[in-house]
Amino acid sequence: MMNSITTHPAKQHMAILGGGCAGLSLAARVADWPDMAMTVIDHPDHKPRQDHNWGCWSINGLEDALAMARKTWPQWAIITDAGIHKQSSDHHPYMAIESKAWLNHCRIQARQQGVTFTAARLTDITVNDQHVSLAADPALPLFQHVADSRPPALPDGIMLQHFRGVEIKTEHDVFDPDCAILMDFRCDQSRGIHFIYVLPYAKNRALVESTMFSTELAPEDFYDTAIADYCDHILHAGKTMTLRREEGVIPMGFLSPRDNQVAAIGGNGGAIRPSSGYAFVFIQRQMEQALTKYKHTGQVTFKPPHKPVDLWMDAVFLAVIRRQPALAPRLFAAIAKALTGDEMAMFMSGLATSRLRFKIIMAMPKWPFIKALLSRPWKMIT
Numbered sequence: 402m403m404n405s406i407t408t409h410p411a412k413q414h415m416a417i418l419g420g421g422c423a424g425l426s427l428a429a430r431v432a433d434w435p436d437m438a439m440t441v442i443d444h445p446d447h448k449p450r451q452d453h454n455w456g457c458w459s460i461n462g463l464e465d466a467l468a469m470a471r472k473t474w475p476q477w478a479i480i481t482d483a484g485i486h487k488q489s490s491d492h493h494p495y496m497a498i499e500s501k502a503w504l505n506h507c508r509i510q511a512r513q514q515g516v517t518f519t520a521a522r523l524t525d526i527t528v529n530d531q532h533v534s535l536a537a538d539p540a541l542p543l544f545q546h547v548a549d550s551r552p553p554a555l556p557d558g559i560m561l562q563h564f565r566g567v568e569i570k571t572e573h574d575v576f577d578p579d580c581a582i583l584m585d586f587r588c589d590q591s592r593g594i595h596f597i598y599v600l601p602y603a604k605n606r607a608l609v610e611s612t613m614f615s616t617e618l619a620p621e622d623f624y625d626t627a628i629a630d631y632c633d634h635i636l637h638a639g640k641t642m643t644l645r646r647e648e649g650v651i652p653m654g655f656l657s658p659r660d661n662q663v664a665a666i667g668g669n670g671g672a673i674r675p676s677s678g679y680a681f682v683f684i685q686r687q688m689e690q691a692l693t694k695y696k697h698t699g700q701v702t703f704k705p706p707h708k709p710v711d712l713w714m715d716a717v718f719l720a721v722i723r724r725q726p727a728l729a730p731r732l733f734a735a736i737a738k739a740l741t742g743d744e745m746a747m748f749m750s751g752l753a754t755s756r757l758r759f760k761i762i763m764a765m766p767k768w769p770f771i772k773a774l775l776s777r778p779w780k781m782i783t
């Protein structure tokens with residue numbers, strides 16, 4: 402049975418598979434795509450993920466996100482046993498956007514601009530010169546274009562960023578509301594690279610997250626214990642009240658798209674930065690680049706938004722921390738020490754210049770990187 406999607410005879414029609422960050426960020430800007438209609442297709446069993454934060458630096462192109470950010474921080478820090486490395490930027494503060502707020506904003510924009518939303522169980526995709534046919538229950542019309550954000554398969558042994566966090570209210574004023582803590586390594590390192598991430602919303606209120614980079618997830622109580630220990634022994638927070646929880650697993654590596662026949666977007670389209678797990682800023686850039694290309698050439702193509710040199714650096718960096726996880730605190734601290742706040746914001750947002758990349762390379766200990774280079778880790782991305 403054909404469902405109730407309106408077809409637009411004068412327009413081309415794009416199916417967006419998946420109504421998450423990438424799918425909805427694309428659909429929200431349908432009016433910018435001349436002569437394009439869009440339909441967002443999600444799985445009928447889709448349950449919205451619990452609300453969580455997207456953290457990133459405020460840079461050009463993220464004005465909409467900045468306008469709805471829950472909070473911005475002009476300073477941020479990386480902390481190890483050896484000390485605290487603080488950076489600051491008035492031009493590019495760190496910011497947190499609530500996922501529900503962003504997704505709702507995009508959904509409303511998309512609906513107002515005529516995007517159709519439907520739930521369908523996809524079973525097959527067939528592509529020919531004229532159109533793409535999506536076999537689905539309920540049946541779908543033919544499309545000229547498909548942007549696929551369904552999560553890709555994860556290769557065995559891939560590095561994962563996995564975390565559990567709590568937003569808490571503390572008895573004592575223990576947070577600096579002007580300074581986000583990106584990584585505090587003063588926590589249990591026995592299972593691999595582990596740090597605490599803190600987004601302070603007020604002196605007595607923050608998101609505190611236990612985050613690991615490793616190939617294996619930890620038992621839930623590992624993260625919870627780490628947070629409790631941090632609150633007790635590092636922050637001396639007194640009694641804490643849990644306001645909400647968030648958790649997630651983000652692949653850190655080089656993934657093949659779920660279906661090579663159609664354009665891939667978001668995490669499926671290589672938007673997650675392999676060495677950091679940051680994706681929000683890169684998803685927005687991927688959409689901007691695709692729109693620019695469409696306006697100039699009429700072609701619909703979505704490309705991974707990272708520069709090849711950044712992916713190459715990420716591959717080498719990941720090879721180093723996989724081989725020597727104990728080095729991670731020193732490496733992250735060295736990057737923070739070598740760069741100004743503005744430079745850090747640019748580098749983490751994929752906008753580094755060659756000079757900036759050179760600065761980072763020079764700040765790294767040489768021998769672990771030479772050994773990693775010899776293992777030719779970029780084979781993963783070529």
Ligand SMILES: Cc1cc2nc3c(=O)[nH]c(=O)nc-3n(C[C@H](O)[C@H](O)[C@H](O)COP(=O)(O)OP(=O)(O)OC[C@H]3O[C@@H](n4cnc5c(N)ncnc54)[C@H](O)[C@@H]3O)c2cc1C
Pocket residue numbers: 418419420421422423424442443444447448453454455456457523550551552647648649650651666667668669678679680681682684
């Ligand atoms: C808890 C969490 C915190 C994060 N924090 C940050 C952060 O601080 N900063 C940052 O930059 N990045 C962060 N990320 C990473 C990244 O921003 C997100 O993973 C982002 O949501 C990726 O967007 P996406 O659209 O590719 O995938 P998703 O948002 O996961 O969307 C995929 C969509 O596909 C749908 N789908 C799945 N299967 C099917 C199917 N068979 N048919 C149709 N639809 C289907 C799903 O229902 C979903 O709607 C975080 C990720 C998580 C999970």
